[in-house]
Amino acid sequence: MTTxxxxxxxxxxxxxTTLQVRPRFEGSNINTWIGFKHVNYLVEEAVLEHFRNAGLPSRELFEEYGLGVDVVDLDTRILHAFHQDDVARAVVVPVTKDGDTAFGFSVTLYVERDxxxxxxxxxxxxxxxxxxxYLAAVPVPAELQRFAVARLGSGAERSVHHGAEAAPAANTALSAGRGTxxxxxxxxxxxxxxxAFGWKWRIPYPYCHFNERLALSGYLRQVEEVVDLFxxxxxxxxxTLLDDRKWIPVVPRSQIQFLDEALMEEDLYTVFTVEEVFKDFTYTARTDFYVVRDGRLVQTxxxxxxxxxxxxxxxxxWSxxxxDERVVRALNGEPAAG
Structure with missing residues (x-):
């Protein structure tokens, strides 16, 4: 009998699954355009609604079976900008292959223009x-066991720094501020x-979920903040560029992949590395995240x-x-022209 x-x-x-989603007011930082972080929130919400429609909402999976729903890999391309009050039609299509140990989805968002x-x-x-x-284990239904993991992360793209010995400094105490x-x-x-540019920062409670783990949304917030600091x-x-030129940052593509877990109140080392400046029009940058455990770097x-x-x-x-030369030299880490 089918369960x-x-x-x-x-x-x-x-x-x-097809549903309607609307970006949050918080994501509108410049005029009425919505930033990439909140666009990714819409994608995550569409995936969560797919689980609700299936009859396995995140709350039930956790409370009944002790399973936390985590988006662990996200690759998003923005083709048209979102504005405040836009209502998007979201389409979630399963793309899980036989043998996959994570659910896979293709998510498309549509908006109306003219x-x-x-x-x-x-x-x-x-x-x-x-x-x-955190609590005593409960039986996982057989149909879900394939997708249940004891620890998040594939480890497939860990950097050369992973596992290297490290000697952290005690400079994220509350008396010294949250980071450096x-x-x-x-x-x-x-x-x-x-x-590259680096930032050390103590992971706070509001960036975490399921008791202790840094959530996808926390990583997205971290990417947004490290770009700002860089x-x-x-x-x-x-x-500076807003005031001088009315230039606004745009992020047409963003990717995040979990390699391990980062935990509440650990020091997170975020490294933002410029990889390529393309035809003086866009640049690509890699963001890597680390913690130090037992004296060694762990890329999360x-x-x-x-x-x-x-x-x-x-x-x-906008267009x-x-x-210009000033921006290119800054992105390449070169001193400003004299």
Whole structure:
């Protein structure tokens, strides 16, 4: 006899979900445009709704079976900008293959412009079910065991720094502030010889879920913040270019992949490395995340963004703009022209 769980898993693996999603007001930082972080939140919400429609919402999976729903791999392309009050049609299509140990989904968001529906976002997401170990274990239904993991992360793209010995400094105590971008032995080790910027930061409770783990949303917030700090460090802060030129940052693509777990109140080392400046129009940068455990570096996640600039023409319209010499030199880590 087919069990309710088997029916639900069959839905997760085979049935398409369509829903409406709307970006949050918080994501509108410049004029009425919505930033990449909140676009990714829409993708995550669409995936969570797919689980609800299947009859296995995140709450039930955790409370009944001790399984936490974690988006552990996300690759999102933004084709058209979102604005405040946009209502998007989200389509979630299962793409899990035989033998996969994580659920796979293709997510597409559509918006209406001038009476036409446009494909605004395409995204690929993978979801793991993390077995909770805070309380006594409960039996996991057979149909879910394939996707249940004792620890998050693939470890597939860990950097050369992973496992290296490290000697952390005690400079994220509350009396010293939450973090540092200054002299720090672990940051110096991670940044050596690279066109990179580093930030050490104590992981706070609001960035975590399921008792202790840094959530996908926490990593997205971290990417947004390290970009802000990097640009300020290079002398082209977001407000500087807004005031001087009315330039706004745009991120047409973002990726995050979990390699391990980062835990509440650990010190997280975030390294932002510029990889390529492409035709003075966009640049790609890699973001790597580390903690130190037992005196060794552990890489917990990696990701990339593609970043550019747009100039706004009025409160509604903007257009992409090429980098000038000042911006190119800053991105390449070169001193400003004399």
């Amino acid at each position: 309710p769980t088997a029916t639900a898993v069959k839905y997760l693996l085979e049935i398409q 009476g036409k529906e446009l494909k605004a976002v395409t995204s690929k997401a993978k979801v793991s079910l993390r077995v909770d170990d 971008t200054g002299a720090d032995p672990v940051l110096e080790q991670l940044l050596a010889g690279a066109n 640009l300020a460090d290079r002398g082209i802060s977001i407000k 996640a990696t990701g990339r963004i593609t970043h550019g600039y747009a100039v706004f023409e009025n409160r509604r319209d 992409l703009v090429g980098f």
